[in-house]
Amino acid sequence: MENRQVDADQAQQWVHSGEAVLIDIRTMPEVMALEIAHSLYMPLSLVSAKRIEQLQLTEDKKIVFFCRSGNRSASLLEAQPNLHGGNIWSLQGGLLSWQRRGLPVATKGQQAISLERQTHITVGSLILLTAFLGATINPSFFGATAFFGAGLLFAGLSGTCMMAKMLMKLPWNRAA
Known part of the structure; x- marks a missing residue:
């Protein structure tokens, strides 16, 4: 499969223009502490073609999966490259990269043990x-x-x- 990594700035542009949706695949304790504003949540263990279909996204809409560092989302793309017709991407550097770029995040104020x-x-x-x-x-x-x-x-x-x-x-x- 070709490299389907997207940097935080490009992903944010896609989301802002309506070309893409962000899906957070981290665990619930991670999400409870910090999330990318307006992202969807689907833990890695539940990601499947059926769950993606339930989102009712058009095939031309890109899905950008992300985790903390980008490793889990990159592994997901390797394991399931044909999800959503293959129009899937991994946020390079994950949430850490998104934060470093100063892009919008939301804190939920609930610190949980990872x-x-x-x-x-x-x-x-x-x-x-x-x-x-x-x-x-x-x-x-x-x-x-x-x-x-x-x-x-x-x-x-x-x-x-x-x-x-x-x-x-x-x-x-x-x-x-």
């Missing part, structure tokens, strides 16, 4: 707890410690974290 930090806190707590229980109650608990360590190893190697996927289902991590 999903990544929630995962670190949860797994770290479980490892500490099972190690403590293994040392004080029953050595069998060390098996659970190893299990959580193996989960971290798998997440690092595969880029897929089952704990994060479970945490995304909690009410404060979902759209209202």
Whole structure:
């Protein structure tokens, strides 16, 4: 697939002229803290041809996906290049680039702990707890410690974290 990266200034021009719509694919905690004004929200895990169709956009309208840094949106374009007839773009540098250019953002005033930090806190707590229980109650608990360590190893190697996927289902991590 050809390079479908668009810089923040060009994306803003497209949106202002009605040529494009911005779709935020970040997690809900990220969106709760800061968003691009007038963007639509569709978390990465829910992006599909059917969901895009439900937006009822004409095929000539460009869709510019964005995340924090541009990595997730670029990966989305690689994974699903034919969404919306292929008229899809990734915001180069993501929300960070948009902010650096001084383009309009909206703060919602709700600071939430990012999903990544929630995962670190949860797994770290479980490892500490099972190690403590293994040392004080029953050595069998060390098996659970190893299990959580193996989960971290798998997440690092595969880029897929089952704990994060479970945490995304909690009410404060979902759209209202």
